[in-house]
Amino acid sequence: MGSERPIGSTSALARSLLDLCRSRKLTIATAESCTGGLVAAALTDIPGSSDVIDRGFITYSNDAKREMLGVNASTLQAFGAVSKETAIQMAVGALERADVDLAVSITGIAGPGGATPGKPVGLVHFAVAARDGRIVSREQRFGAIGRSAVRARSVVEALRMLMELARPQTAAKPKRAAATRLRPRAARSPRLHPAKKRTPPPRG
Numbered sequence: 001m002g003s004e005r006p007i008g009s010t011s012a013l014a015r016s017l018l019d020l021c022r023s024r025k026l027t028i029a030t031a032e033s034c035t036g037g038l039v040a041a042a043l044t045d046i047p048g049s050s051d052v053i054d055r056g057f058i059t060y061s062n063d064a065k066r067e068m069l070g071v072n073a074s075t076l077q078a079f080g081a082v083s084k085e086t087a088i089q090m091a092v093g094a095l096e097r098a099d100v101d102l103a104v105s106i107t108g109i110a111g112p113g114g115a116t117p118g119k120p121v122g123l124v125h126f127a128v129a130a131r132d133g134r135i136v137s138r139e140q141r142f143g144a145i146g147r148s149a150v151r152a153r154s155v156v157e158a159l160r161m162l163m164e165l166a167r168p169q170t171a172a173k174p175k176r177a178a179a180t181r182l183r184p185r186a187a188r189s190p191r192l193h194p195a196k197k198r199t200p201p202p203r204g
Contacts, residue, residue: 010152013159014042020166021052021102028162029098030056031069031090031105033081034124035151039104039158054100059090069093069105080116082107084125084137091127091135101131102165104158108140110150120144124154128161136161 021028030040040056043049057068062081065071070093071086079085090105108124115121122142129135140157142150 010042010156010159011045013156013163015046017159017163017166018043018046018049018052020163024166024168026052026101026166027054027098028052029054029094029100029103030158031094031103032056032058033060033065033090033105033107034110035106035154035158036060038151038155039106042155042159054098057090057094057097065090069097080119082109082119082123082125084127084139087125087127088129088135088137091129095129095131102128102162104128104162106154106158108150108154110147110154111144112147122150124150124157126154126157126161128158128165130165134165136165 020026028043030037030043032039037056037058040053043053057064059065059068059071062071062076065076065081065086066073069090071089075083075085075089087105087107090107091103094100094103094105105127106124109115109119109121110124111121113121120141121144122140124140124142125137126140127135127137138157138161140154142153145153
């Protein structure tokens with residue numbers, strides 16, 4: 001079987017991400033485990049990506065995650081390499097060590113082996129950390145769709161998450177109901193026409 005990587009959509013997404021980051025002067029680092037550098041490859045396949053991409057960490061082993069990204073040994077022991085907690089620490093570690101604006105991390109079980117109770121083949125955890133303090137994590141269960149397909153879909157998911165955090169934030173509009181509650185009550189206005197006094201009937 002040939003490669004199952006969706007070349008067209010992946011390269012278009014990577015190009016859009018680079019254009020967005022270039023326009024906003026944002027830089028990126030990647031921290032990859034199960035994808036083995038495929039996210040960095042998708043981005044650096046595009047000419048001119050060097051003004052956005054700073055570096056990529058391939059941290060396949062637990063030792064590499066600890067030494068290169070600063071993932072805590074206690075995190076790996078308590079939650080495992082394939083976990084939300086490890087993915088977040090990988091992304092934050094890449095952000096700090098590369099001194100970039102955005103960092104994405106991927107850790108998962110591409111298969112065909114490696115599954116454990118509660119962690120099936122196709123389980124992948126992602127995290128994106130931004131210099132402004134935002135952190136987004138996500139879990140995907142792609143299923144046993146084949147090693148190359150899990151890795152390809154993980155690349156697309158990572159690029160999409162980077163796009164989400166690279167876009168400018170829009171301020172949330174206040175809810176109308178809340179604004180109404182905060183509006184002070186208007187004082188009652190005086191009557192425009194004073195009430196007429198009753199005239200007693202003429203005495204006969």
